[in-house]
Amino acid sequence: MSLRHAILGVLSVEPMTGYDLLDYFDISAGLFWPAGQAQIYPELRRMERDGLLAATVAPRGKRGKKRIYALTPGGADELRRWANEPPPHGPDRDPVRFKVTYFDQTEPAHARAYFAAHIEHYRARRAAWAERADAIRARSATFLRARLATRDPDEHERIVAFKALALDGAIARADAEIAWAERALEEIDRLYGVSISPSSPR
């Protein structure tokens, strides 16, 4: 039930509407915990019902309305409680690797395209994580600045350090994925002979 904690994490900076929350899921929380609106709106209602959030209905223009959600003390407690739990290591399914297990049943061209796509995928994710890590370390990420503003300056270094550390883990994982896929491409060359295509590196 980590969607709940992702929401608590965002709202611990400042109260906002579900719609605003969606933006934060795109840029920051979504790097580790993507979620769409079909998940967020009902969850906000449940969290309100469970006493983790309090909503105030604010007018929007003349007739419009919006619900601004804020953490309750119970919500802040729950966020802290969750952060103090051990690592949530579920059973890890690995569909990408699992499929490779059956690559003897494919053409080498498919195997090459597969690993190339894997590399592209993790290059893109790596870039997103690295960009965010830089913004965190430079303390230029606006959402981080808002968070730091609510905290004692003594704590700032640690707040920044842990967020950067998490992103570093994701980056290291991406690097491992890319390195593996590159070794895989070599292995395919070894198994089938070197590919004819100019292996266009980019």
Add this chain to the structure above:
Amino acid sequence: MSLRHAILGVLSVEPMTGYDLLDYFDISAGLFWPAGQAQIYPELRRMERDGLLAATVAPRGKRGKKRIYALTPGGADELRRWANEPPPHGPDRDPVRFKVTYFDQTEPAHARAYFAAHIEHYRARRAAWAERADAIRARSATFLRARLATRDPDEHERIVAFKALALDGAIARADAEIAWAERALEEIDRLYGVSISPSSPR
């Protein structure tokens, strides 16, 4: 819908009952795609309904019965079709890393225990994957031997190579996780001062 393909993969070696399948999920398929009996039995029925499997009811003792499932040609096609699809990169949620994001709200002792547990977790998984990779490369894994027996010897090298490659990816990932967690422990020392405990390495 990869449970389905995990089942097809196991049954592509030889027909067996749901109960036998469960064993294979523990030792081989389960390394990438764990599944319990509450998932497998109903899925077998659905796959039979969809024409991917054919079941023969065999007697077991005097009154007992069991259903032995075998791939149909359609099932074999589906396995090949699936293997030829691009990498199934879903949205990756990362609950372990996500929680680290909020470690400024925890005691350093918790942070240390957290990363120690992460290291232990991946050490154990790494060992399981490495053991399997060795057994695959040595061609001593019984399930692999059964598979090779059904295939042209020309294909054996590739079958072994792709299975080993997949496991190598998992191992590389585990190494990256362990290295990250070790860096994290150092970072915690830096942030809070070196821990008093003898840091008992094992």
Add this chain to the structure above:
DNA sequence: GTAGTCATGTAAGAGGTTACATGATTAG
């Protein structure tokens, strides 16, 4: 007989995805 293994299911619930659906407000 009794414990362990073989064998197969169902039910409830949690969490996530995709698609559908609606309407107000604001900027041009």
Add this chain to the structure above:
DNA sequence: CTAATCATGTAACCTCTTACATGACTAC
């Protein structure tokens, strides 16, 4: 006036988890 954005929901469906449930067979 019209398009983009703000804002909030519902419904159907899929997958997985946990727990409950049953019964035959085999080795001791």
